[in-house]
Amino acid sequence: MGGGRMVDYPGYSLPGVAASLLFLLLTVKHPACFPFRCPVDDFRVVGPALPVLAKVGEDALLTCQLLPKRTAVHMEVRWYRSDPYMPVIVHRDGAEVAGLQMEEYRGRVEWTEDGTHEGSVALKIHQIQPGDDGQYWCRFQDGDNWKEASVLLRVVALGSSPNIHVEGPGEGGIQLVCTSQGWFPEPEVYWEGTWGEELLSFSKNHVLGEDGLFYVEDTLVVRNDSSETYSCFIYNRGLEEAKEAAITLPEKLQTELASSRVIGPSQPILVRVGENIEITCHLSPEADAQSMEVRWVRSHYYPAVHVHVGGAHTAGEQMAEYRGRTVVMSDAVHEGTLTLRIHDARTSDDGKYRCLFGKDDVYQEARVDVQVMAVGSTPQITQEVLKDGGLQLRCTSDGWFPRPQVQWRDRGGRAVSSFSEVFHQGSQGLFQVETLLLVTNGSVVNMTCSISLPWGEEKAAWFSLSGW
Structure with a gap:
């Protein structure tokens, strides 16, 4: 008997079959998974x-890629910020799913289809806003x-060219104030x-506006007799770009600052x-202020309580809490006198104000102290007999501003x-008062609860009880 014989089939050989099987295995594991479909759990996203x-106002394109590369037409692709159930946009089976989109992205996002068959997707966001800054998930x-x-989106905005204006002279010298807006x-x-x-700033004021962009105000104090050049640089780290302004203080400026001043009320x-x-x-001395900018502010140049330029109000620079509440009386503007009226005083209006008159970026100022007050309700006294035989008196009142003083007095005025004092400040800034007094002995009680403000306004209640 002879040994076994290998049978060759036309076009095939054992090494050829083995090679085909190996090719099939490698093809399944190949990054493209072509022509077979990858296992559903064998993919990743980058x-x-x-x-x-x-930049703010421009468009942004966010991309991500399915690996191994393959079509994503049959898949759901969801872009979102922090919550997958509040998406920026959702695509399922090649079509956008309506009704799930975050309100702030409606009408501003666009799905691009060019690379979907290779697992590449892109989200275009139109009219970029500061609020779009941050992390996205694909x-x-x-x-x-x-x-x-x-995907990390970094929103940037290069603000306006800085402007340096001069205020003073004041304590310590002249103030150079560098201002600019529109930064992010x-x-x-x-x-x-x-x-x-490099010189050290005297103060910094960076305000985030309603548009989401930063307003910058930076103050440098220099000597009254300075004739040097000073430069203010504002730098956006994201763009690695800066804007600058420079100013030199000539003798003429010193003369102008010394020739006039602004006078405000001498008393609060x-x-x-x-x-x-x-x-x-x-x-002072009297001068026509018609062509000047007159600005009433709190601690900083911007935002302002009210800005009056050329007889008109500059509404865009006004603090939100003063909108619709201010008006300027300018009957005597040609004599250099203007009055700001703030309607319906609130507790938040209490404090210091600055009145600035400016021309050609040179400002003189007066400081004004406004003291807002509210006299509260007549105190109410209630009693409670304690277990140990003592007596507790409770005195309450509300509607006071600023925080009042509370005092108990006996019938001799002492x-x-x-025992305790509690002050609660409500949403309108008014104070509610509660004070307790413990009386542990005596057969007759004659007590007065007095609540007062620093200016002499006072309300009191009298309590009398015999033989408790």
């Missing part, structure tokens, strides 16, 4: 390695299996002297809640220390 940079879902990747994120601000040396303005506040300022 996003860009670096943040996507986009999620691919096939059946019950999903994978996702994050919050920029860095620094000053340099004539020889490039005292006003009750609900009344009108009137702040009058004037130039002060008696309270």
Whole structure:
């Protein structure tokens, strides 16, 4: 008997079959998975390695890629911020799913179809806003299996060219105030002297506006007799760009600052809640202020309580809490006198104000103290007999501003220390008062609960009880 014989089939050989099987195995594991479909749990999602940079007002394109590369037409692709159930946009089986989109992205996002058959998707966001800044997630879902990747969008805005104006002279010298608006994120601000040396700011005020952009106000104090050049730089780290302004203080400027000043009320303005506040300022010596900018502010140049330029109100610079409540009386503007009226005084109006007259970026100012007050209700006294036989008196009142003083007195007018005092400030800024007094002996009680403000306004209640 002879040995077994290998039978060759036309066009096939054992090494050829083995090679075909190996090719099939490698093809299934090949990144493209072509021509077979990948197992549903054998994929991942990648996003860009670096943040996507986009300027405010422009468009941004966010991309992510399905790996191994394959069509994503049959899958659900979901872009979202922090909550997958509040998406920026959702695509399922090649069509956008309506009704799930976050309100702030409606009409501003666009799905691009160019790379979907290779697992590449892109989200275009139109008219980029500061609120778009941050992390996004791109999620691919096939059946019950999903994978996702994050994309970081960095929103930037280069603000306006800085403006340097002069205020003073005041304590310590002249103030150079560098202002600019329209920045995002919050920029860095620094000053340099004539020889490039960095100078320390006196104060910084960076305000996030209603549009989501930053307003910058940075103050440098210099000597009254300075003739050096000072430069203000505002730097956006995201864009690695800066804007600058420079100013030199000539002798003429010193003369102008010394030639006039602004005069305000010599005493604090005292006003009750609900009344009108009137702040009058004037130039000395008398001069026509018609062409000047007159600005009433609190601690900073911007936002302002009211800005009056050329006889008109500049509404865009006004603090939200003063909108619709201010008017300027300018009958005597040619003599350099203007009065700001603030309607319906609130507790939040209490404090210091600055009145600035400016021309050609040179400002003189007066400081004004406004004291808002509210006299509360007549106190109410209630009693409670304690288990140990003592007596507790409770005195309450509300509607006071500022925080009042509370005092118990006996029938001889002598002060008696309270057991406790509690002050609660409500949403309107008014104080509610509760004070307790413990009386442990005596057969007759004659007590007065007095609540008062620093200006002498007082309300009191009297309590009398015999033989408790």
